[in-house]
Amino acid sequence: MRLPDPSLGRLAVLALLLGSGADPVLAQRPPAAAPAATARFFGTVIDASTGRPIVGARISSASVPGIVISDTAGRFDVPNVPAGLVRFYITASEFPRANLTLAFAPGEQMERVLELDSTSTPPPEAVRAPAQALPQMTVEATPLPPVWLRDFERRRETGRGQYVTRAEIVARNFNRLSDIVQTMRGVTMDCGGGGASCQIRMVRAPMQCYPEYWVDGQLNNAWGPLVPVRDIEAMEIYTGPSDTPGEYAGRNAGCGTIVIWTSAGPRRRDPDGV
Numbered sequence: 481m482r483l484p485d486p487s488l489g490r491l492a493v494l495a496l497l498l499g500s501g502a503d504p505v506l507a508q509r510p511p512a513a514a515p516a517a518t519a520r521f522f523g524t525v526i527d528a529s530t531g532r533p534i535v536g537a538r539i540s541s542a543s544v545p546g547i548v549i550s551d552t553a554g555r556f557d558v559p560n561v562p563a564g565l566v567r568f569y570i571t572a573s574e575f576p577r578a579n580l581t582l583a584f585a586p587g588e589q590m591e592r593v594l595e596l597d598s599t600s601t602p603p604p605e606a607v608r609a610p611a612q613a614l615p616q617m618t619v620e621a622t623p624l625p626p627v628w629l630r631d632f633e634r635r636r637e638t639g640r641g642q643y644v645t646r647a648e649i650v651a652r653n654f655n656r657l658s659d660i661v662q663t664m665r666g667v668t669m670d671c672g673g674g675g676a677s678c679q680i681r682m683v684r685a686p687m688q689c690y691p692e693y694w695v696d697g698q699l700n701n702a703w704g705p706l707v708p709v710r711d712i713e714a715m716e717i718y719t720g721p722s723d724t725p726g727e728y729a730g731r732n733a734g735c736g737t738i739v740i741w742t743s744a745g746p747r748r749r750d751p752d753g754v
Contacts, residue, residue: 517563517586517587518559518560518561518562518563518586518587519561519562519563519584519585519586519587519588519589519590520557520558520559520560520561520588520589520590521557521558521561521566521568521582521584521590521592522555522556522557522558522589522590522591523555523556523591523592523593523594524550524553524554524555524556524593524594525537525539525550525554525556525570525572525593525594525595525596526554526593526594526595526596527575527595527596527597527598528595528596528597528598529597529598529599530598532554533550533552533553533554533555534550534554534572534575534596535550535551535552535554536549536550536572536573537549537550537554537556537570537571537572537575537594537596538569538570538571538572539556539558539568539569539570539594540568540569540571541558541561541566541567541568541569542567543561543562543566543567544558544560544561544562544566545560556594561584561590562584563584563585563586563588564583564584565581565582565583565584566581566582566583566584567579567580567581568580568581568582570594570596572596574598575596575597575598576596576597576600578594578595578596580594628696628697628741629713629714629741632714632716632741635716635725636716638725640718640722640723640725641716641717641718641723641724641725642664642665642716642717642718642719643714643715643716643717644660644714644715644717645713645714646712646713646714649709649712654709655708655709656705656706656707656708656709657680657703657704657705657706657707657708657709657712658678658680658705658706659709660709660715661680661705661717661738664717664719665719666682666683666684666719666720667680667681667682667683667717667719667736668680668681668682668683669681669705670690678705679704679705680704680705680738681735681736682719682720682735682736683719684719684720684736685719685720685734685735685736686734686735689732689734689735690735690736691735691736691737691738692728692730692732692735692736692737692738693738693740694728694737694738694739694740695740695741695742696740696741696742703738703740711742711743711744712740712741712742712743713741713742713743714740714741715738715739715740715741716737716738716739716740717736717737717738717739718733718736718737718738718739719736720733720734720736721733721734724736724737
């Protein structure tokens, strides 16, 4: 087509263009730019501690409209990612939030494995309200007596034999073993006429038949009426075989039995008192 002569007027130029069939509007419009190509971001979301896929993870970005959720295999696919630096946010139930920034080229297909660590999130039972101070309170309890004293009380409840406690010894100001036994039924002092070698004897026992002494659970016939009672915590007196407990009965039970518990003996055998 022959261009119009610049010397022609505007009407003449328009007439030439119309005569040639050209669109005057298109002739004045610049050519349109090609649309920019977008990228694609896809991959899998897994648990870093177990390697298992995470179902329902949410992948989002301020640069990409909408939210993509991972499927049952942990797969995700984010289309229409603009070229350049794009920040993504990944969230899932019971996992800490994660984010990453990636650079995309126009039309790029980028695949990634996204890892979330379940071990860095405390379990629900560990998330508790701050501890609260409770009002002070005093708890009082009577400690259990030692085993030997519990056995002493058990035997005393049977009603057989005669029993003396430390409190009674102090209250009645007893000094020697003879002071205690002289207050007991069926017990006498056998001094053999001279008075220098008195022995404790049960009234029902045969002559010259003297009781056995058990001290802190051990047979100890070296004890006698002149022994001081300052270390005695409890005493049991059995005047014959009918009232003697089985643990102290023997061939000499007919002579009677005196069971003595001291403050030192049981502790030597049982430091904890049980």
